[in-house]
Amino acid sequence: MASTCQPAGSRHCHFFSTRRGKALSEECLRLDRVAIGELAEVSLDVAPGEIVCLSGASGSGKSRLLRAVADLEPHGGEAWLGERAQSSLPGHVWRRCVMLVPAESHWWEETVGEHFPQEPEASELEALGLAPDALAWQVGRLSTGEKQRLGLLRAVSREPGALLLDEPTANLDDATSECVEAWLKARIHERGWPTLWVAHDRGQIARVAGRHRRIANGRLEEVDAAWT
Numbered sequence: 001m002a003s004t005c006q007p008a009g010s011r012h013c014h015f016f017s018t019r020r021g022k023a024l025s026e027e028c029l030r031l032d033r034v035a036i037g038e039l040a041e042v043s044l045d046v047a048p049g050e051i052v053c054l055s056g057a058s059g060s061g062k063s064r065l066l067r068a069v070a071d072l073e074p075h076g077g078e079a080w081l082g083e084r085a086q087s088s089l090p091g092h093v094w095r096r097c098v099m100l101v102p103a104e105s106h107w108w109e110e111t112v113g114e115h116f117p118q119e120p121e122a123s124e125l126e127a128l129g130l131a132p133d134a135l136a137w138q139v140g141r142l143s144t145g146e147k148q149r150l151g152l153l154r155a156v157s158r159e160p161g162a163l164l165l166d167e168p169t170a171n172l173d174d175a176t177s178e179c180v181e182a183w184l185k186a187r188i189h190e191r192g193w194p195t196l197w198v199a200h201d202r203g204q205i206a207r208v209a210g211r212h213r214r215i216a217n218g219r220l221e222e223v224d225a226a227w228t
């Protein structure tokens with residue numbers, strides 16, 4: 001048993017329903033000496049509904065760390081979601097729970113809507129600044145920013161247990177970025193997903209992060225609130 005973070009008062013993996021009928025996660029995400037590339041071992045607990053922002057220079061290892069937590073690259077150490085160990089599950093099963101959303105999403109079906117397990121509410125599309133008929137669009141017409149917003153909506157629609165967000169607003173203008181940021185923050189808090197969020201923008205980190213860690217000199221360092 002590895003989990004030690006328990007602000008919701010639970011060490012167990014379980015869910016209960018919110019008023020909107022969605023499952024609320026009470027599980028924490030725990031990185032236990034996760035090691036990849038040049039980055040020193042990372043140990044970190046992310047509580048249910050908590051956003052931990054990761055920053056660092058280009059090439060410092062932020063994306064690789066997320067990829068290790070998503071079990072997409074060979075790495076040292078272990079990651080846990082509640083009492084489930086990454087190494088105890090096939091990679092694709094783990095990634096349905098601990099969902100990585102890369103800055104550049106991939107689309108393989110003919111239309112956008114075919115990628116969604118169930119149709120998202122129209123209000124969700126509106127909150128992300130997307131057209132009401134966006135689900136009927138051919139994927140070939142999507143702009144980079146539309147792909148990014150729809151990729152986030154797709155991830156959230158798949159009911160993950162934790163989120164790994166790699167620069168989720170990288171392709172968006174400032175106004176759209178703030179809409180997406182607010183939408184994500186609200187969903188994460190509402191649904192209780194422990195979240196690692198890679199960000200460069202100090203303003204964004206100040207707005208969304210419960211805690212902030214920065215990769216510097218090959219180590220993940222704590223950054224105090226005064227940084228932002």
Ligand SMILES: Nc1ncnc2c1ncn2[C@@H]1O[C@H](COP(=O)(O)OP(=O)(O)OP(=O)(O)O)[C@@H](O)[C@H]1O
Nearest residue numbers: 037038056057058059060061062063064065073198
């Ligand atoms: N599979 C791999 N094998 C070896 N080195 C890799 C591999 N993937 C990435 N790297 C290297 O690891 C370093 C960290 O890459 P990573 O993508 O994590 O950077 P990053 O901090 O996310 O940067 P950016 O902010 O530019 O996206 C880079 O030097 C990259 O070239």
